[in-house]
Amino acid sequence: MIKFYTLKTSGNAQKVRMALCFLGLEHEEIVLVGEAQKQPAFLALNPLGLVPVIVDGDFVLRDSLAILVYLASAYNSWQWDGTTAQEKGRIAQWLAFASGEIKAGPTRLRASRLFNIAIDQVAAQSATMRVLGVLQDRLADRHWLECDRLTIADIACSPYLALAHQGGVDLAAYPAIVQWTQRLAGLPNFPAMEGWPTR
Amino acid sequence: MIKFYTLKTSGNAQKVRMALCFLGLEHEEIVLVGEAQKQPAFLALNPLGLVPVIVDGDFVLRDSLAILVYLASAYNSWQWDGTTAQEKGRIAQWLAFASGEIKAGPTRLRASRLFNIAIDQVAAQSATMRVLGVLQDRLADRHWLECDRLTIADIACSPYLALAHQGGVDLAAYPAIVQWTQRLAGLPNFPAMEGWPTR
Secondary structure (H helix, E strand, C coil), X not given: CEEEEECXXXXXXXXXXXXXXHCCCCEEEEECCCCXXXXXXXXXXXXXXXXXXXXXXXXXXXXXXXXXXXXXXXXXXXXXXXXXXXXHHHHHHHHHHHHHHHHHHHHHHHHHXXXXXXXXXXXXXXXXXXXXXXXXHHHCCCCCXXXXXXXXXXXXXXXXXXXXXXXXXXXXXCHHHHHHHHHHHCCCCCCCCCCCCCC | CEEEXXXXXXXXXXXXXXXXXXXXXXXXXXXXXXXXXXXXXHHCCCCCCCCCEEEECCEEEECHHHHHHHHHHHHCCCCCCCCCHXXXXXXXXXXXXXXXXXXXXXXXXXXXXXXXXXXXXXXXXXXXXXXXXXXXXXXXXXXXXXXXXCCHHHHHHCHHHHCHHHHCCCCCCCHHHHHHHHHHHCCCCCCCCCCCCCC
């Protein structure tokens, strides 16, 4: 059984949870509390001291996006990570968008509000506007970011948009983004997360 | 022929240049100057206004790491992106390390010095120390980050370490990192870059 280390509020952990649940993989979720991320027992699994981490047999892997790449390759038969070089490249482009712009924008605004972390508000607002513009344009006439099907691009990019309201971001002007997060929440075995609106 | 948009000082562009040259792919390098990254002609290729971008036939792709994934899949026969799910996951973990910790650390310190950009120096120094510790440990007893061979993990992670001295980072206490950047510079067809020490 896959062990899965998480925090209750982590959008990155939700990416992994979605993949595990959509794939129907048996797993045990270990919810860290307090300072457990920075304690030796956890640092032995991830020296960076961050969830999510999975342990699959004797294979240990950190980072939500790397875990998505692994799960797609190891367990997925619907080619979540792309079947051609162009699909693989385009999907990787969205993974970079998740770890770059989305992290710099809506993720940071949410961290600022929920955890009272000091951030550069102007930079985070500006990144958020870029993120919203790019995603609304992209999703205006399609259901999924790439390949006309669910891929790890959608799983990587959606959580911090679904949770963006917790950072004070209003999605009213971005209906395609709202519908996309609801579409994901409507998939079989979607794992509910506090704060992810379902309708 | 692949068109490759770059900036002279960009370590991210160097990642793509290394992949193109190591693979022996014919390409035309288009070096942007001044504010060209933010002009409509370039924004049509990448709405985020950032190099590198490649155009391969009618296929346009942005982001250095996504381009590495594409080139490895499209043109590489030595399995630079991993042959098993575990290799793919571990390589993706290093790509995330490049876009996360390395960007937050040595990349930012260099940008601060070279381009006079205001940054949180304490946070960037702290991220840099984490990066140096993780890489020195990893490379102390191996030549390459994963798979005992050159992969896109090395190409993604090495440029901003080789260039770290431009951000005031002293690598004297990290010999395995220095040797690794020199090992890369010694590979056939390595494209020289101003600031990348070769011995």
